[in-house]
Amino acid sequence: MNKLHEMTIHQARTLLEKKEISSEDLTRSVLAQIDRVNPGLNAYITVSGDDAMAQARQADQAISRGETAPLTGIPLAIKDLICTKGVRTTCGSKILENFIPPYDAAVIKKLRQAGAVVVGKLNMDEFAMGSSTEHSAFGPTRNPWDPTRIPGGSSGGSAVAVAADMCLGALGSDTGGSIRQPAAHCGVVGLKPTYGRVSRFGLVAFASSLDQIGPLAKNVTDCALLLNAVAGYDPADSTSVPRSVPDYAGFSSSDLKDLTIGIPREYQSTGGMDPDVSRAMTEAVRKIEDLGASVVSVSLPHTAYAVAAYYVIAPSEASSNLARYDGVKYGRRDTDAETLIDMYRQTRAKGFGPEVQRRIIIGTYALSAGYYDAYYGKASQVRTLITDDFRKAFERCDVIASPVTPTPAWKIGEMADDPLSMYLSDIFTLSANLAGVPGLSVPCGFSRDGLPIGLQLMGPHFAEDTLLKVAYNFEQATDFHTKKPNLKDIS
Amino acid sequence: MKISTDEVLHVAQLARLKLDDEAVGKFSGQVADILDYVETLNQVDTTGITPTSHAISLTNALRDDKPAVHLDREDVLANAPEKGEGAFIVPRIIGDPS
Numbered sequence: 001m002n003k004l005h006e007m008t009i010h011q012a013r014t015l016l017e018k019k020e021i022s023s024e025d026l027t028r029s030v031l032a033q034i035d036r037v038n039p040g041l042n043a044y045i046t047v048s049g050d051d052a053m054a055q056a057r058q059a060d061q062a063i064s065r066g067e068t069a070p071l072t073g074i075p076l077a078i079k080d081l082i083c084t085k086g087v088r089t090t091c092g093s094k095i096l097e098n099f100i101p102p103y104d105a106a107v108i109k110k111l112r113q114a115g116a117v118v119v120g121k122l123n124m125d126e127f128a129m130g131s132s133t134e135h136s137a138f139g140p141t142r143n144p145w146d147p148t149r150i151p152g153g154s155s156g157g158s159a160v161a162v163a164a165d166m167c168l169g170a171l172g173s174d175t176g177g178s179i180r181q182p183a184a185h186c187g188v189v190g191l192k193p194t195y196g197r198v199s200r201f202g203l204v205a206f207a208s209s210l211d212q213i214g215p216l217a218k219n220v221t222d223c224a225l226l227l228n229a230v231a232g233y234d235p236a237d238s239t240s241v242p243r244s245v246p247d248y249a250g251f252s253s254s255d256l257k258d259l260t261i262g263i264p265r266e267y268q269s270t271g272g273m274d275p276d277v278s279r280a281m282t283e284a285v286r287k288i289e290d291l292g293a294s295v296v297s298v299s300l301p302h303t304a305y306a307v308a309a310y311y312v313i314a315p316s317e318a319s320s321n322l323a324r325y326d327g328v329k330y331g332r333r334d335t336d337a338e339t340l341i342d343m344y345r346q347t348r349a350k351g352f353g354p355e356v357q358r359r360i361i362i363g364t365y366a367l368s369a370g371y372y373d374a375y376y377g378k379a380s381q382v383r384t385l386i387t388d389d390f391r392k393a394f395e396r397c398d399v400i401a402s403p404v405t406p407t408p409a410w411k412i413g414e415m416a417d418d419p420l421s422m423y424l425s426d427i428f429t430l431s432a433n434l435a436g437v438p439g440l441s442v443p444c445g446f447s448r449d450g451l452p453i454g455l456q457l458m459g460p461h462f463a464e465d466t467l468l469k470v471a472y473n474f475e476q477a478t479d480f481h482t483k484k485p486n487l488k489d490i491s
Numbered sequence: 492m493k494i495s496t497d498e499v500l501h502v503a504q505l506a507r508l509k510l511d512d513e514a515v516g517k518f519s520g521q522v523a524d525i526l527d528y529v530e531t532l533n534q535v536d537t538t539g540i541t542p543t544s545h546a547i548s549l550t551n552a553l554r555d556d557k558p559a560v561h562l563d564r565e566d567v568l569a570n571a572p573e574k575g576e577g578a579f580i581v582p583r584i585i586g587d588p589s
Contacts, residue, residue, distance in 0.1 A: 098570075099570055100569070100570060102562050102563075102566040102567060102569065102570075103562065194547070195546045195547050196546075196547045196549070209544060209545060209546065210546075235552075235554060238552035239545070239547075239549065239552075241547060241549065302535065304531070305531060305532055305534075305535055307528075308528060308529045308530075308531050308532050309532060311525060311528070311529060312529055312532070319506060323506075323507075326507070327572055328571070328572070328579050328581055329567075329570070329571060329579060330570035330571060330572075331570070331572070332572070333572035333573070335572075337582060338582060338583070339582055339583060339584075340581050340582045340583065340584045341507070342509070342582075343581070343582045344507040345504075345507050345508060345509035346509050348506075348507055348508050348509075349508050349509040349510065349511075352508075354514075354517075357508055357510075357514070357518070358518060358521060358522065360506050360508065361499065361502055361503060361506060361508070361518055361522055362522055362525055362526070364502050364505050364506040365494075365498075365502045365522065365526070368502060368505060375529065377542060378532050378533070378535075378537060379529075379532060380542030380543055380544060381535075381537035381540040381541070381542045381543075382532055382535050382537060383542070383543040384540050384541055384542060384543045385535065385537070385540060387543055387546065419521055419525065420521075420524050420525055420528060423525075433546075434543075434546070435546060436546020436547050437546075461547060
C-alpha cells in the first residue's frame with residue numbers, strides 16, 4: 001500500500017469508506033509531508049493544521065455514522081485567492097497579507113458539503129498575474145522535479161502541492177492558463193472548466209470575463225471527482241450558467257472510435273517550440289489515434305493575435321477590479337499619508353508588487369480617454385474572431401489537441417526582467433479563456449532533462465465530459481501519471 | 492511606440508499609484524514594448540465585428556427582490572484598517588490637512 005499521503009482521492013475514498021484508514025491518519029500523513037517538503041518548495045502560504053485535524057475527526061465521525069459524502073475525509077488545499085471563512089486569504093499579495101474573509105467562497109461551501117478537509121492555502125503569482133509563481137509576496141514556489149525551476153503559474157502552489165503529495169487534490173484558478181500550465185510543468189492533471197460552469201462567488205477577481213476555478217489532481221479520475229463537487233449554477237454568481245451537472249467521473253475504459261481530434265495548423269508553426277515538446281505531442285496524438293480516434297487538421301486562423309488581445313483585455317479588467325484595494329475596507333493601509341488621495345496612492349504603491357503595478361498601468365492606459373476604442377474595443381472584436389475560430393473548428397472535430405506550453409519549465413529568474421517573453425509562453429492556453437471553452441492538461445511525457453510535458457485537450461462549451469473521457473483513456477494507455485518527482489533531497 | 496514619463500505618471504495618477512522615478516523609468520520601457528506588441532491587433536480587419544464582453548451568451552440574470560441574510564456589520568468591519576462607530580474611517584477629504 002502507498003503511504004497515505006501518496007494516495008489518490010479515489011483510492012483514499014475507497015479505504016475510508018471501508019474504514020481501513022481514518023481521515024485523521026490520512027490528514028496527519030499529509031501534514032507531515034508538508035512539514036518535510038514544503039520548506040524547500042514553498043507551495044503553501046498558510047497551513048491550518050489544527051483546523052484540518054478537527055475537520056478530519058468530524059469526517060471520521062460522519063463515516064462511523066455511515067453518513068458519507070463524495071469527498072468525506074479527503075485532505076485538499078486551495079489556491080490563496082479563494083475566500084475561506086476565518087482563514088487568511090492573501091492572493092499572494094502584501095496588500096492582503098492579513099485579510100481574513102468573513103465568508104466562504106461558493107466552491108469552499110460545496111467542498112465542505114462534500115465532506116472535504118481543507119488543509120491550507122496555496123502560493124500563487126500575486127493576484128494570479130504571472131506564469132511562474134515567482135511574483136508572490138511570499139517568495140517563489142519551486143518545481144519538485146527540479147527545484148531550480150519554476151513550477152508554472154499562477155496556480156504554482158496548487159500544482160506543486162499535488163505533485164509532491166502535500167494534499168490529495170487542489171483547486172486553482174485559470175485566467176489565461178493558470179491551472180493548465182502549472183499542471184503541465186509539474187506532471188499533474190488540471191482542468192479549466194467552461195466559463196460559467198463553476199461559481200466565481202468568493203474568487204478574488206483578476207479578469208472577470210476570463211477567470212474560472214478548476215481542479216488540479218493526481219490523475220483524471222480525481223480531477224473528475226473534484227469537478228463533480230464544485231460545478232453547478234450559483235445565484236450569487238450572475239455569470240454562472242444554469243445547467244445540470246453530469247457525473248464527470250462516469251467515463252470508463254473504452255475506445256475513442258466515435259471521436260475526432262483536431263490538430264490546429266497554426267499551433268504547429270508557432271516559433272520557439274522545444275523539440276522535446278514537439279516529440280511528446282506527436283507521440284501523444286499517435287497514441288490517441290491508436291485508441292481509435294480520427295485525427296484531422298483544423299485551423300484557428302487568429303491564433304497569432306490571441307496573446308495581444310489577451311494582454312489588453314486581462315490587464316484592463318484587472319485595473320478595474322483591483323481599484324477596490326484602497327486601504328479603506330480591508331487589507332493594508334499606508335498610514336503616513338495625510339490626505340485620502342495620497343493614502344490611496346501610497347497604499348497601492350507599497351501593497352502591490354511590480355508585475356501587478358505593470359498590469360494596472362497597461363490596463364488603465366488601455367481604458368483611458370482616447371485609447372479605449374484602439375485597445376479594449378479592438379481586442380474585444382478580435383476576441384469575437386478567436387471565439388468564431390473555435391466554433392468553426394468544433395464543426396469538424398470533437399476535441400482539439402495541442403501542447404500546453406511551448407517549452408518545459410524554465411529556470412527561476414530567467415524571465416524576471418522580460419515580461420513580454422513570459423506572456424508569449426501562454427500562447428497555447430489563453431485562447432481557451434478568450435473563447436470560454438474548457439481545457440484540460442494531462443501528462444504526456446518528459447523532456448530529456450526529466451521535466452514533465454503536458455498535452456492540452458480543448459472542447460466546445462460544456463464538453464468537460466468529452467475531455468475527461470479522452471484524457472482518461474489516454475492516461476490508461478500511458479504511464480506518465482505514475483511517475484513521481486524525487487523528493488529525497490528537498491527539505 | 493514611445494511612452495513618455497509624463498504619460499506614465501498621468502496613468503499612474505489615474506490608477507492611484509505613487510511611482511518613484513525608478514519605477515517610472517522601468518515601466519515606461521516595458522509598457523512601450525508591450526503596447527508595441529499589442530499593435531499587431533491592427534493587422535486584423537474587424538470592420539463590422541461585434542465585440543465580445545462575455546464568452547457565453549447569457550441574458551441578464553435577474554432574481555426576485557426578496558430580503559436575505561447579509562453579513563454582520565462587525566464581521567465586515569473586522570478587516571478595516573481603521574474603524575469606529577460602525578463605519579470605516581478614512582483620512583481627511585476636504586480642507587487643509589495641516
